[in-house]
Amino acid sequence: MMIYGKLVAGAIGLAVGGPVGLILGLFVGHAFDRGLAGTAQFGSPEQIARIKKTFFETTFSLLGHLAKADGRISQQEIDHTEMLFNQMGLDAAQRERAIELFREGAAEGFDPQLAVQGFLEASGRQPQMQHTLLLFLVSLALSDHELHQAEREVLYQVADMFGMGRGAVDQLLRMAQAQGQFHGQSGVGVQPGTSLDDAYAALGVESSVSDKDLKRAYRKLMSENHPDKLIARGVPEDMVKVATEKSQEIQSAYEMVRKDRGIR
Numbered sequence: 355m356m357i358y359g360k361l362v363a364g365a366i367g368l369a370v371g372g373p374v375g376l377i378l379g380l381f382v383g384h385a386f387d388r389g390l391a392g393t394a395q396f397g398s399p400e401q402i403a404r405i406k407k408t409f410f411e412t413t414f415s416l417l418g419h420l421a422k423a424d425g426r427i428s429q430q431e432i433d434h435t436e437m438l439f440n441q442m443g444l445d446a447a448q449r450e451r452a453i454e455l456f457r458e459g460a461a462e463g464f465d466p467q468l469a470v471q472g473f474l475e476a477s478g479r480q481p482q483m484q485h486t487l488l489l490f491l492v493s494l495a496l497s498d499h500e501l502h503q504a505e506r507e508v509l510y511q512v513a514d515m516f517g518m519g520r521g522a523v524d525q526l527l528r529m530a531q532a533q534g535q536f537h538g539q540s541g542v543g544v545q546p547g548t549s550l551d552d553a554y555a556a557l558g559v560e561s562s563v564s565d566k567d568l569k570r571a572y573r574k575l576m577s578e579n580h581p582d583k584l585i586a587r588g589v590p591e592d593m594v595k596v597a598t599e600k601s602q603e604i605q606s607a608y609e610m611v612r613k614d615r616g617i618r
Contacts, residue, residue: 408476418459424502434497470515484516532556536606556607572608
């Protein structure tokens with residue numbers, strides 16, 4: 355049982371505000387202890403393994419559900435999923451399992467709410483995990499360069515279960531589309547026709563942003579996609595490889611803006 359937070363916050367509250375401060379301090383300390391306990395729980399090897407398994411299963415089943423949302427699975431969506439397999443370096447057994455999950459998600463009667471509920475129970479509602487999973491879905495939705503309304507509605511539905519608004523999904527879509535300008539078939543790099551507007555959109559900021567806020571946005575995006583942090587939160591190592599490429603796209607976009615502004 356963790357009581358460190360209650361002891362420290364209670365003592366401070368008593369010293370500053372007397373009995374009333376003590377009560378307030380105990381409430382604050384209790385919240386701290388609960389958060390600390392949750393961190394310790396999700397940091398155990400057993401729980402991390404469970405999170406990784408659930409993340410993998412939820413991602414590929416939702417990818418199948420999203421791909422079939424408009425009534426058919428396009429060749430581009432199949433190719434995109436195959437690309438994920440290759441990027442992740444899946445072995446034969448993992449590949450077979452991923453295909454099985456994709457087909458389950460694409461089948462009639464699949465309930466995305468149950469899949470997401472299991473994911474949330476395993477991951478403990480970690481925002482970064484949710485954001486990463488949603489990015490995988492957004493990437494597939496844009497793979498055929500045509501976002502159908504049915505696909506958008508699936509993204510909205512998943513985001514809603516994560517407690518995210520539709521505006522956040524639309525922002526992710528705009529950023530992902532722009533970030534795609536910094537990645538081609540040969541790898542990361544600025545594609546022909548890419549503009550400064552694309553670079554700003556890839557970073558999720560307006561062109562009027564200050565240098566300070568620009569750097570803050572860039573660092574936040576890089577932190578969200580940092581491999582070590584994703585692995586620590588339970589994202590499978592093979593899926594982190596995809597997030598690493600996302601970091602390179604973000605860095606490429608930032609370099610374009612940085613050079614234009616003369617930022618060192």
